[in-house]
Amino acid sequence: MRQSTQQTENENRQLVLSERPQGEPTEQTLRLESKAVPTPAAGQMRLRTVFLSLDPYMRGRMSDAPSYAPPVELGEVMVGGTVARVHSSKLNNFKVGDWVLCANGWQDYALSDGQGVTKLANDLEHPSWALGILGMPGFTAWAGLLKIGQPQAGETVVVAAATGPVGSTVGQIAKIKGCRVVGIAGGGEKCTHAVKHLGFDACINHRSDDFETELAAKLPDGIDVYFENVGGRVFDAVLPHLNANARIPVCGMVSQYNATKLPDGPDRMGWLMGQLLRKRITMRGFIIFDDFAPLYPEFAKEMGEWLKAERIHYREEVIHGLEEAPAAFIGLLRGENFGKRVIQVGAL
Amino acid sequence: MRQSTQQTENENRQLVLSERPQGEPTEQTLRLESKAVPTPAAGQMRLRTVFLSLDPYMRGRMSDAPSYAPPVELGEVMVGGTVARVHSSKLNNFKVGDWVLCANGWQDYALSDGQGVTKLANDLEHPSWALGILGMPGFTAWAGLLKIGQPQAGETVVVAAATGPVGSTVGQIAKIKGCRVVGIAGGGEKCTHAVKHLGFDACINHRSDDFETELAAKLPDGIDVYFENVGGRVFDAVLPHLNANARIPVCGMVSQYNATKLPDGPDRMGWLMGQLLRKRITMRGFIIFDDFAPLYPEFAKEMGEWLKAERIHYREEVIHGLEEAPAAFIGLLRGENFGKRVIQVGAL
DSSP states (O other): OOOOSSOOSSOEEEEEEOSOOSSSOOTTTEEEEEEOOOOOOTTOEEEEEEEEEOOTTHHHHTSOSSOSSOOOOTTSBOOOOEEEEEEEEOOTTOOTTOEEEEOOOSBSEEEEOSTTOEEOOTTOSOGGGGGTTTSHHHHHHHHIIIIIIOOOTTOEEEEESTTSHHHHHHHHHHHHTTOEEEEEESSHHHHHHHHHTTOOSEEEETTSTTHHHHHHHTOTTOEEEEEBSSOHHHHHHHGGGEEEEEEEEEOOOGGGTTOSSOOOSSOOHHHHHHHHHHTTOEEEEOOHHHHHGGGHHHHHHHHHHHHHTTOSOOOEEEEEOGGGHHHHHHHHHTTOOSSEEEEEOSOO | OOOOSSOOSSOEEEEEEOSOOSSSOOTTTEEEEEEOOOOOOTTOEEEEEEEEEOOTTHHHHTSOSSOSSOOOOTTSBOOOOEEEEEEEEOOTTOOTTOEEEEOOOSBSEEEEOSTTOEEOOTTOSOGGGGGTTTSHHHHHHHHIIIIIIOOOTTOEEEEESTTSHHHHHHHHHHHHTTOEEEEEESSHHHHHHHHHTTOOSEEEETTSTTHHHHHHHTOTTOEEEEEBSSOHHHHHHHGGGEEEEEEEEEOOOGGGTTOSSOOOSSOOHHHHHHHHHHTTOEEEEOOHHHHHGGGHHHHHHHHHHHHHTTOSOOOEEEEEOGGGHHHHHHHHHTTOOSSEEEEEOSOO
């Protein structure tokens, strides 16, 4: 059966995990299937996906290596955060047409009993922002920077993926807190955006041949907070510039998600620990809702105010069509996105 | 000139850095010299060294690699913490015979203007303990465990060098706090001591062929706090057992201090950071007086009470004679000490 390229009321298109990727995901990793639109039983509602979030963590769910969350099983719908509308409801507190934040995954329709579903206002100007600046990535930036990084005015904060949804937010919050902010991004256009539109003090292109030298030139006072979301070559360049008492919140290692084996030696693991000791550095990994869920209301209030006052700018890439999601996700892991990447799965 | 093997009033024996060691220090690293006993000027006093502390950090001062403290220069007296008595004084607040905690280094006599010198009570039963359980190693254990490790009753705490001055104190404090404590030590006799006399729940000999298996068997609930003071093979064995949200205070990496190059690959540096992320682990390096100096009075009070109540046991190895210090220090880095190693340089 040929799948529609549009969301309809007649079928539930699903992207299911077809095989576990070795290295970078491919066109074979996910498979588009067509199922019947599910019918809610008593105590359930049907949700229609409008926006699907694409996030680097999803690469981890495709693997069955031990991780903080169970993997998606082969043949199962790929997981993902979504903004949806209630399409049919047998629940008193959810009405047809209501906007919600939920986790339908990569499909048109899902049933829900309301657990874990958050109602959104029905007059939001940007409902998809609940997947970005006002959702998981924004909260990750806010809590990781402020609660782990604890930046002080005058300190230097460095963040990579500087125009991504997390990095761009980290840098802008650090500016609000009076820090010097140096971004790292993949490409000159992104770097220009970070400085011109996001207010970073500098931004270095990690694809430049002189990346390490250019970065060093922008760090006359070293680094007090390095917000780690990429790892790899960027971390190697950052490490020599870390100051005594530096803080490193670790929220991602996107440069390594597709790695199939460890890099060649020498083994720098013990050396890294020696650096942490000598420089009295704190490095802390965190998973946002596991570690900071109780702080979500504080985040939402503060971020809402900053957005209203236009102190934080947010850039989103909306790609239309569920069938585009696999390629868009592969590109995301390559750093091809410029801002927060979401898939618009259906009409508003 | 042949040096005396005893402290006298006629010469100031000094151990000076003769060459920077490559790898393990040797008999050539330090050189015994004889100088005149120095005479205090106005505003100075002469201190006579009674006890010299031997500590792993001293290996770092022998190297000129970048570190948190400047290296000892070639030909200079090796640095070190000491307990001394005032031998001659032109200071009003220090009288001949007073006991003090100071940093004379590896020599019989030193001049001081009183800066950085702490008076000790003159009737102490164990003046040398100011170099151990009541001094830097005890404070390191207390602050690192309680302020960074933050152990909760019922959690599992693992510490290596379990009979050393830091490790033995970490384990005993963790027991006071209601934790399960598993020690790691080099040798069966040390392990027996840790369980029988220090009250550890278990202690594993890292020189055993089955070290990893034996350790795993004692960790049915994983590890919540790993107090890192050795690194290397011990850390490799510990890492798979770390629980979500584990805390790792890093106060030393003694297994690596003599290393002349990084271990062969693969490079596990990024992999370690991935582990910290997935398990939401905090790893923090610290240098005790740089990070926690204001807490010293709180430590001294609490530790004094525990010692008085015999809730903490302390084992000291006193080696007689300044000339024995180099060999004793080489042995310390090999883990040959059993308890806190101090050199008695002169008569009480």
